[in-house]
Amino acid sequence: MLPYLETFQQLASQYFHQERPVSDPINAAQLSQIVDFNLGTEGAELADLKRAAGQYLDYQPDTAQVDFFKLLYSGRNNPALLGDWVTSLSNANMHTYQMSPVATLMEQELINQWNRLVGFTSVANMGDGVMVSGGSQANLIAMMMARHQVCPELRSKGFGGQVLVAFVSDQAHYSAQKAANVLGIGTENLIAVASDDQGRLSPIALKKAVEQSIDQGHTPFFIGLTAGTTVLGAFDPVPECRSIADQYNLWLHIDGAWGAPVLFSQKHKHLLKGCELADSFAWDAHKLMNVPITAAVILTRHADVLTQTCGGGGTDYLFHADENSAHNLGQKSIQCGRRADALKVWLSWKAIGSNGFENKIDQLQDIKLGCVAAIETSPHLHMIGPAPYLNVLFQFRPSALLDEAQLRQLNIAICKQMQAEGGAFVDYAKYQGKTGIRLILGNSDTQTSDIRRLLSHCIKTGQNLSS
Ligand SMILES: Cc1ncc(COP(=O)(O)O)c(C=O)c1O
Incomplete structure (x- = not known):
């Protein structure tokens, strides 16, 4: 067991200390050239397993970063992570x-x-x-x-x-x-x-x-x-x-x-x-x-x-x-x-109490309000639906008049381009026939400055793509 524990400690320590982009938009063909996915009849050495586990982490989008806006969660919950590790150890x-x-x-x-x-x-x-x-x-x-x-x-x-x-x-x-x-x-x-x-x-x-x-x-x-x-x-x-x-x-x-x-x-x-x-x-x-x-x-x-x-x-x-x-x-x-999913939830609740979750929601709702206000006052960005909670759906519109199909294409391209540049990882979504950038606020470390940086990046990318 000890060599595996040491391997895990090394991988985890590397993972926590390394700088990396939020995501690497590598395609499956390229990834297959890098990682040896074949399973054979013979067993492999621990060094091979360590390499594969390291590659797994290298190419995995980092949902803990504040620039991860793509899904309905973001950030790292350390007490829950401890619970997850212990749960696997116990195999309850x-x-x-x-x-x-x-x-x-x-x-x-x-x-x-x-x-x-x-x-x-x-x-x-x-x-x-x-x-x-x-x-x-x-x-x-x-x-x-x-x-x-x-x-x-x-x-x-x-x-x-x-x-x-x-x-x-x-x-x-x-x-x-x-x-x-x-x-x-x-x-x-x-x-x-x-x-x-x-x-x-x-x-x-x-x-x-x-x-x-x-x-x-x-x-x-x-x-x-x-x-x-x-x-x-x-x-x-x-x-x-x-x-x-x-x-x-x-x-x-x-x-x-x-x-x-x-x-x-x-x-x-x-x-x-x-x-x-x-x-x-x-x-x-x-x-x-x-x-x-x-x-x-x-x-x-x-x-x-x-x-x-x-x-x-x-x-x-x-x-x-x-x-x-x-x-x-x-x-x-x-x-x-x-x-036994209960342990990680229980530990994270115990660690911050229900007040901790209340603070997170109140803080993110305030940041959301600022984000919506910034979009509404921008000549380049437009809300395409209401934002009662922590989802913000907006469109970049260039000065030239585009139809909805062109706007869709442009806004999808903005999301992809920002990701390729190692910037924010955001998704797009359609509401009532309009496609926009869907920003999800789920990370308690997010600051207003992160949102300002993201919106500027959207505008700059949109302007470059439409010029
Ligand atoms: C409103 C809503 N319900 C259900 C689900 C599905 O949840 P899960 O991915 O945990 O199965 C989602 C996932 O995004 C959701 O947004």
Whole structure:
């Protein structure tokens, strides 16, 4: 073991001390020339493994840098990193308390805390939950619980010819489509309800769509709202949609994969007003809480539905009736083997407390406001959607008049050029037919000066490309 530990220490030390660009846009053919990807019949020396692991790090985008704006997370969470290392060392398995005693109790504490923040804590409805691999799995399980509520016999008998219909906004994450596919709902029975001019699901359009599905003889069963949409960061209106869910007896889910952490902030939690009225809630710790991937949770305010929906099997050999069996989490999960993601989340929460996350959100929201103001006062940059959260979507427009297709081409080229120059790593996205640069504020080390530098780089690159 010792040589491997020493190798890891050397690689980690090099990694933390070396200067490197945020990302190296190397293509697959070039990379295949550099790294020996072949697996053979004979084993290799530790030196070969060390070289490969070093190359892995060399060509990996560095998401810890403040210039990484591409995805819904950025920065380094050191307590969580410690937790991730220890988790691998332990190789714990979360199906039973026996195989993960400390991590099981940590996960239960996390679920209690998350439920408390969401408001799934009334006496009649003590919240439940289980950690999952990400928002996609959380959304899948939410739809599965809703399906179980409307058709409990479906888990054993399969579909009996009924058409179940689910509703999300046209801004929802594509994981809703995956869930409809996996659960046999059919992606054509997932209705993309129109959003309003702020990117929020329109309750009027939702009601109409639900009634239309009833008129067609179908069975509506699920409304999936988003708290923090992927492109704009919009928050769908919860109370209005709860009324519709109650009227037609539908499950109301909130996908808070990205936006849930606003609940830490006294100043910004109004964005999720009414979230305690939902039936289930998805929360990614590997997005704004910046815990290394993967770490997420599905919460529900209904005590037994998770176990009724996901449980079954394994009692012959795994889930023994011992003194701690009430703590076994395996029957709430669709997985058997499950990594102990709780430790890294618990350590990072313990390290900074909920106040630490509150400060991060408040600080990033202030920086966002400054960023939007800078764009709005620039003659070269234009917001192409509202920015209620930590997503800023804007376009560079040159003095010459360009049509939307040309602007798209130019703004994509700006993103690529900045990356190639070793500058910021940002992505582009489309909203209502316009393609812009999507800036995500997720790194607590980001300063206003980093944003100013990025915007100047966008303008300079745009001017060079369009001259
Ligand atoms: C709103 C939203 N929901 C769900 C997901 C999927 O989460 P994950 O990547 O953890 O599966 C994303 C990913 O970006 C997202 O933005």
